Amino acid sequence: MAYGFILPSLALIGGVMAYPMFYSFYLSFHFRILSRPRLGTPFVGLANYLEAFRDPLFLRALWQTVYFSVVSILAECVIGLGVALLLNQRFRGRNVTRGLVLLPWMLSPVVAAFTWAWLLNDAYGLVNFLLMKLGVLHGPVLWLGDVGWAMGTIIVVDVWREVPFVAVVLLAGLQSIPDELYEAARIDGATPGQSFVAVTLPLLKPSFMVALLMRTMIAIRLFELVFIMTKGGPASTTEMLATFTYKEAFIKFNMGYSAATSVIMLLLSLGISLVYIRTMGGETALR
Amino acid sequence: MTPSSRIRSLGWRTGLYGTVGLVCLLAILPIAWSLLTSFKTQQEVFSFPPTFLPERLRIENYTEIFGASQYAAFAVNSVVVASLATVGTMVLASLAGYAFSVFRFPGNATWMLLILITRMIPGIAIVIPLYIMAQRLGLFDTRLNLIILYMTTTLPLAIWLLKASFDTIPQDLLDAARIDGCGNLRTLVRVVVPVAAPGIVTTLVITFLANWNEFLLAQIFTATTASKTLPVAVGELTQHEYGIHWGNLSAMGMAIVFPTLILAVFIQRYVVSGLMAGSMK
Amino acid sequence: MRRREFFRLGAGAVTAMGLTPAWTRAAAAQAKKVSIGVVVNTSDYKWIKLLLQQYEQKTGVKIEEFQYQSGDVIPKYTMAFEAKRPRFDVVMIWDFYMPQMVAGKYLLPLDGSADPKIKLPDEDRADYFNQSLRGVTFDGHLYGVPESLDAGMLYYRKDLFAEAGLKQPPRTWDELVEYAKKLTKGGQWGYAFIGAPGWTNTYTFFEFLHQAGGTFLDVKGAPAFNSEAGLKALQFMVDLRNKHRVVPPGINTYLNTEVQTGFLNGTFAMARHWPFLFGMAEFSEKWGAKSAVKGQTGYARLPYLVKDVAGFNNWAYCIPTTAENPQAGWDLIQFLTSKDSCLFEMLFGLDMTARQSIYRHPEVKAKMPEFVPFFDLFAGIMQTAVPFVFPEAAGVSEVMGQEIDKAMVGQITPKQALDAAAARVRDLVKR
Secondary structure (H helix, E strand, O other): OHHHHHHHHHHHHHHHHHHHHHHHHHHOOEOOEOOOHHHOOOEOOOHHHHHHHHOHHHHHHHHHHHHHHHHHHHHHHHHHHHHHHHHHOOOOOHHHHHHHHHHHHHOOHHHHHHHHHHHOOOOOOHHHHHHHHOOOOOOOOOOOOOOOOHHHHHHHHHHHHHHHHHHHHHHHHHHOOOHHHHHHHHHOOOOHHHHHHHHHHHHHHHHHHHHHHHHHHHHOOOOHHHHHHOOOOOOOOOOOHHHHHHHHHHOOOEHHHHHHHHHHHHHHHHHHHHHHHHHOOOOOOOO | OOOOOOOOOHHHHHHHHHHHHHHHHHHHHHHHHHHHHOOOOHHHHOOOOOOOOOOOOOOHHHHHHHHOHHHHHHHHHHHHHHHHHHHHHHHHHHHHHHHHHHOOOOOHHHHHHHHHHOOOOOHHHHHHHHHHHHHHOOOOOOHHHHHHHHHHHHHHHHHHHHHHHHHOOOHHHHHHHHHOOOOHHHHHHHHHHHHOHHHHHHHHHHHHHHHHHOOHHHHHHOOOOOOOOHHHHHHHHOOOOOOOOHHHHHHHHHHHHHHHHHHHHHHHHHHHHHHHHHHOO | OHHHHHHHHHHHHHHHHHHHHHHHHHHHHHOOEEEEEEEOOOOOHHHHHHHHHHHHHHHOOEEEEEEEOOOOHHHHHHHHHHHOOOOOOEEEEEHHHHHHHHHOOOEOOOEOOOOOOOEOOHHHHOOEOHHHHHHHEEOOEEOOEEEEEEEOEEEEEHHHHHHHOOOOOOOEHHHHHHHHHHHOEOOEEOOOOOOOOOHHHHHHHHHHHHHOOOOOEOOOOOEOOOOHHHHHHHHHHHHHHHOOOOOOHHHHHOOHHHHHHHHHOOOEOEEEEOOHHHHHHHOHHHHOOOOOOOOOEEEEOOOEOOOOOOEEEEEEEEOEOOOOOHHHHHHHHHHHOOHHHHHHHHHHHOOOEOEHHHHOOHHHHHHOOOHHHHHHHHHHHHHHOEEOOOOOHHHHHHHHHHHHHHHHOOOOOHHHHHHHHHHHHHHHHHO
């Protein structure tokens, strides 16, 4: 009976994804260059995977993806918590504020990427202009073209986009904390700071976990933002696993290799998800 | 409800409203800038120092885009595809989420994990086989194709979220329904859905947004106005040989944002309470 | 029960019968249809579109257009060829990508070797620049018919030159630096070129390389760019940004857009760019654009060190091996590249056609007198231009682009960049 309810979903997902997933997995153990049909598709075992871990650009993309994910998610959690605490207060125009704050997240990633790319333009961008007017900068900064700034810029834009989501998840968590607990803490003589640490944070743990899990799954696969704003440059400082895989597949036509890096991405996502689920203490949505 | 509702001093309130203002400003500044740009001429756009306010509100950027009949077609495609895919996902995910939540059956966790795994595989890896499949089935460049693909990609998350939502329904409610003689389907529709409404709205919003803003798959699987969506149109505006026409691009961007803007203001209340129900495991 | 089944069977049969005539009708209609893949964000599309309409009116053959963007056209073509659908009869391809298309066996030879009726006539062949044909010929076979040309040229502001007391455009690299330094002040930059990683900065390097007397790949296809000449070229490119500071520091993000915008709004005193910039600068009202430099656009051959050359590339029409109706495709190509069509291209599109005879056509001389000296110069440039075409071009320029980029931002020295690039290109081509 239960299977009957699940069947339509499984049938759709399976029907669409089964062949591509298995084909991709199969291809990762073969050698195939699309523009060299004469070379055929010989079986090469783990060669593609080994090559990935010997490829300095892949390792760089791997490191940069992890770095990006950790830093931006950390920032989103901290800033998100701040915004959530703010939106938890009672003030006039709270509902409108909540709506406005949600906007960056609701924006299409593509539109967000272009909008920011324009704002950060070294010659005509608003950001440089404002910062120079305020005296913070003496000359325009190449936010997206300078080796030192590009990664940070990508992180800032992504944080801008994703903070609303994290904030809302945490806000929901905040609002489900019963008032009695705060009362009890107050009676026990706790300061607001202490009750924050003792009451709020622990009870927010499930919300944090939800936010972390969902964000990580997406952060590892980051593509559009980077591809549109920097294409992985300058000097490969913003190359991510997804852009690396795209270039291997569609520019170098190296299908076997890109299939292998895709599988590595999948395993990375899976690994991290399993770690989170373990941390959630076993009582998880998967049950 | 808040831990620090006691201090209502002026300092506190100024600080609060100040921070609120700052947060709002940061949130909407890029969008506001884009809105202003959509009314500018190329000259005004490519000027430094930047022209803040355009000389006049040129709607030419908008008429240029929307005058060309193509773009109306793109909008229709976006609406049709996003709506139908969302409805489809919600229906299937409700059924599946209910099953995962209520029934205890072997391999429960495994199936859930498998479903989530399909969401972890990067798009690039599956694009070429999917392309071949779509071509062979004659579905290339059709709205139906996009609907199927979107449903496939949004189902895993929707099932997970709905399951979490349904998990919060007290067992007694379900028992009462059973005692009243409701079959599973009846229980789902009559009892579960109304109670879990906030969670359902949240899932619906997340799913709709994902479908409305989706770019990568649309770009690859569409070729003509038969199925091209608004995000693809935006993408095309950025590859102009003569230079990116920021005015047009911003206008198009605004057109895509507008529905989401309205959605944001109206549903934020539900999103919060929906996620509240969802994170209480 | 039986009756219901029979009913259903009957309904199915009727439906099937109802559908079949549609299929056969479609099959018959296919004979009068041809499909073409076009890249719409090129300067060529505006007149190609009109030519396609002309063809439909003239012959009654319905044209099915598949539109693509230059940014992702190659992955899409490749997927289409692999999936054998859509089965375009004609595709518009940038010759830069042709080597890998030919290697993948995706294109049909057009010199009669595949199909005797699909052959470029000799008198037409003679009408194309030699260099142009070199760019579309592989293994001795012609795979594309050139449709329009692009070659690197120097543009400069006559008014700024006059102000600075410069009488003529620079002819050597040293003069380029000297003049650019004089013209770099305030918000103005002396020079600009395309420098974003990928084909853009590889193209720029490619030109400097040949101007320094070097070659890109040797006869065996192995990298030859990490030579002395290559070092001089890359050092010069890097110095323009980091030592002489005559190009904007953001130049390592510049695509076509940035260079042409900067020249048109007066930010760049000189620029290396494509022929279509002349039309944009001097006749922009045709496309409702505004050029701040109208009347002041000077043009010349690029300055050089040892060899007076520029890079060039073709856009070409090709027939895929998966074409449904190759003969119809060839017919369309012949129309699109006929003398009349090319004349139209020049008069209407202000674009450099691939046919030499059109440059001296009396109608062109009569209607576009300002363009006559421009064409003469361009024809001269074409005599010595080097085709920017080599195997695995996309992959190679991706790899090279990354190394050149690192040198441009000063992360590594030009020598390290060239050696690293040579090693990576060797691996790539060796597969």
